[in-house]
Amino acid sequence: MAVPSAACPCGSGRALAACCGRFVDDFDGTPAPDAESLMRSRYTAFVRERRAYLLATWHASTRPPELEFDPATKWLGLDVRDRTLIDEAHAEVEFIARYRIAGRAVRLHERSRFVREDGRWFYVDGDLRTRS
Incomplete structure (x- = not known):
């Protein structure tokens, strides 16, 4: 369970439990x-x-069978650049996520596509640009 006073990693400025923690948990x-x-x-x-x-x-159509985490990755921050509601069931969000892997700084810039099915949003895919 999320610690109520911990800051949310997403950068909203809100407590984890009141922000993303409630969805993840x-x-x-x-x-x-x-x-x-x-x-x-x-x-x-x-x-x-x-x-x-x-x-x-x-989303089931693009979900990988497995997902592994690299222990050398340290996430540093998230910047949401744009959000577009295309219609009731489709949306896009552009963001930059910064992380460090094995001492090297990386900026992951993506315009992600989402779909809403049965009242739930799912990540489908995105146009990715990664820059070191």
Whole structure:
């Protein structure tokens, strides 16, 4: 369970429990209400290495069979650049996630696509640019 006073890794400035923690810790009962919230909670899940949440929120059409974490990766921050609601069931979120791997700084810049099915948002895929 999330510590109430811990800051959320997504950079919202809110406590983890009041922000992404409620989605990551209770996938069945508390779905992310929109694509941006899902994207932020997935970033938080990467930071906290919550494999089950990441796989559950990945659309079945593009979900990998396995997901491994590199222990040398240290997540440094998230910057949401743009969010676009295309229609009730489709959205895009552009973001930059910064991390360090084996001492090297990396900027992951992606425009992600999301779909809403049965009242839940899922990550589908994205156009990725990674820069060291």
